[in-house]
Amino acid sequence: MENAAQRLIVVEDDVTVARALSRTLARRGYSVAICRSCSAARALAQTFDFAVLDLELPDGNGIDLARDLMADGKVPSVLFFTGCSDPAMLARARRMAPVVMKVEGTSPVLAFLAALTSEHSDPPQSQTAAKAGSFRASSSSSLRRQRAR
Numbered sequence: 001m002e003n004a005a006q007r008l009i010v011v012e013d014d015v016t017v018a019r020a021l022s023r024t025l026a027r028r029g030y031s032v033a034i035c036r037s038c039s040a041a042r043a044l045a046q047t048f049d050f051a052v053l054d055l056e057l058p059d060g061n062g063i064d065l066a067r068d069l070m071a072d073g074k075v076p077s078v079l080f081f082t083g084c085s086d087p088a089m090l091a092r093a094r095r096m097a098p099v100v101m102k103v104e105g106t107s108p109v110l111a112f113l114a115a116l117t118s119e120h121s122d123p124p125q126s127q128t129a130a131k132a133g134s135f136r137a138s139s140s141s142s143l144r145r146q147r148a149r
Contacts, residue, residue: 006117007031009048009075011041011065013058017102021052021081024106030113038065044074050116051075052109055082055093063093079112 008025012018013036022032033048035041038060041051051069053062066078080093083102093099100108 006049006113007033007046008113009033009035009041009044009051009069011035011038011051011053011057011062012081013037013054013056017054021106021109024110025052025113028110028113038068041065042068042072047073048075050113051078052081053078055080055084055089055099061089063089063096066096077116079109081109 006029008030010018010021010025010032012021012034015036018034018036022034025032033044033046035044036058038057042065051066051074053066055062057065062078062080062082066075066080069075070078078097080097080099081102082090082093082099084090084093090099098112100112
């Protein structure tokens with residue numbers, strides 16, 4: 001699928017982060033909608049190809065929001081982009097979807113989306129899960145290498 005066909009929702013309460021991420025994604029050809037809260041995201045009528053969610057939002061958390069958006073058929077899958085430092089919340093999030101820490105920047109987000117959109121059709125769930133697993137492993141390896149420097 002072409003990036004231009006990919007509609008993404010970014011749910012981020014930090015305006016600066018939301019704008020920067022949105023601009024980066026738009027430059028790569030994605031159509032991006034931004035919401036600053038869980039309630040705003042839930043209120044949207046349209047569907048999206050993917051969601052990038054913060055974990056800590058003013059009116060809830062990204063994990064519960066992800067479950068709701070997927071259950072309502074608004075998005076098929078998500079990635080968490082967060083600065084959260086709560087180990088329990090991070091563990092819960094990692095059981096659901098890939099987690100990219102904001103300190104890593106947008107490159108891991110773009111790499112994950114590129115892996116998903118490189119398929120000519122929507123990948124089956126098992127392929128998405130496999131890609132998420134390999135993404136997590138490569139992201140973790142990259143992070144360990146950066147820390148070792």
